[in-house]
Amino acid sequence: MVHTEIAMASCGSCCGSDVKFEGLSPDYKRRLWAVIGINAGMFLVETGGGHLAGSNALQADALDFLGDALTYGITLAAIGAAAATRAKAALFKGFTLFLMGVWVFGSTAYHVLVLGIPRAELMGAIGFLALAANVTSLLLLIRYKDGDANVRSVWLCSRNDAIGNVAVMIAAAAVWLTTSKWPDLIVAAIMAGLFLWSAFQILRQSLAELREPVSLSAG
Structure with a gap:
């Protein structure tokens, strides 16, 4: 049974195949639980580190870790449910990601008016730890x-995390070199844009799946 489910997962990624992997694999669920633990732990680390470093980019990344932990929990709950229920769960996650992007944009705009340069060395150290967690x-x-x-929403969120951590480390280096807060704020804004783009992709796919519930059930 497990081998069949893994084969279905591989088939879902084949070119021209209409089969979509729905998460019905014990191995996939175990991996999700592990990733939930990683993300929850890094949310706590980056929340504290972001405040200590005074980094908006780190705080934005911490919010992303929290959103991912919640997203993966919703994914686990929706596995095995009806196709329409799974699509609605993805739709909810897409809206959540959109709101996160809007919040980070607003927070970044606010911090533009606040004096203070982030601590580059702490940004870099925590960014490296977060990158290792996301890889x-x-x-x-x-x-x-x-x-x-x-x-798919799980993969997009994890990919965003890795990209965001690389960006935070680049921002830390730029803050150290320029002694300016602008690299940190620019990276936070770029991350917000990435949240919004991923939200658009998730929303578009989930809405398409909601319009074709019969085809999903057949797959």
């Missing part, structure tokens, strides 16, 4: 990167 998550999930909207 681990990506390696755990890469086998299941293609699937229905519920499964």
Whole structure:
């Protein structure tokens, strides 16, 4: 049974195949639980580190970790549910990601008016730790990167995390070199844009799946 489910996961990523992996694999669920733990732990680390460093980019990344932990929990709850339920769960996650992007944009705009330069060395250290956590998550999930909207949203969130951590480390180096807060704020704004773009992708796929519930059930 497990081998069949893994084969379905692989088939879902084949070119021209209409089969979409729905998360019905014990291995996939175990990996999700591991990634939830990683993200919850890094949310706590980056929340504290972001405040200590005075970094808006780190705080934005911490919010992303929290959003991902919640997103993966919703994904687990929706696995095995009806196609329309899975698509609605993805739709909810898409709206959540959109709101996160809007919040980070607003927070960044506010911090433009606030004096203070982030502590580059702390930004870089925490950014490196977060990158290691997200690369681990990506390696755990890469086998299941293609699937229905519920499964795909997990991959997009994890990919965003890794990109965001690389950006935070670049911002830390730029803050150290320029002794300016602007690199931190620019990276936070770029991350917000990435949140919004991923939200658009998730919303578009989930809405398409909601319009074709019969085809999903048949897959």
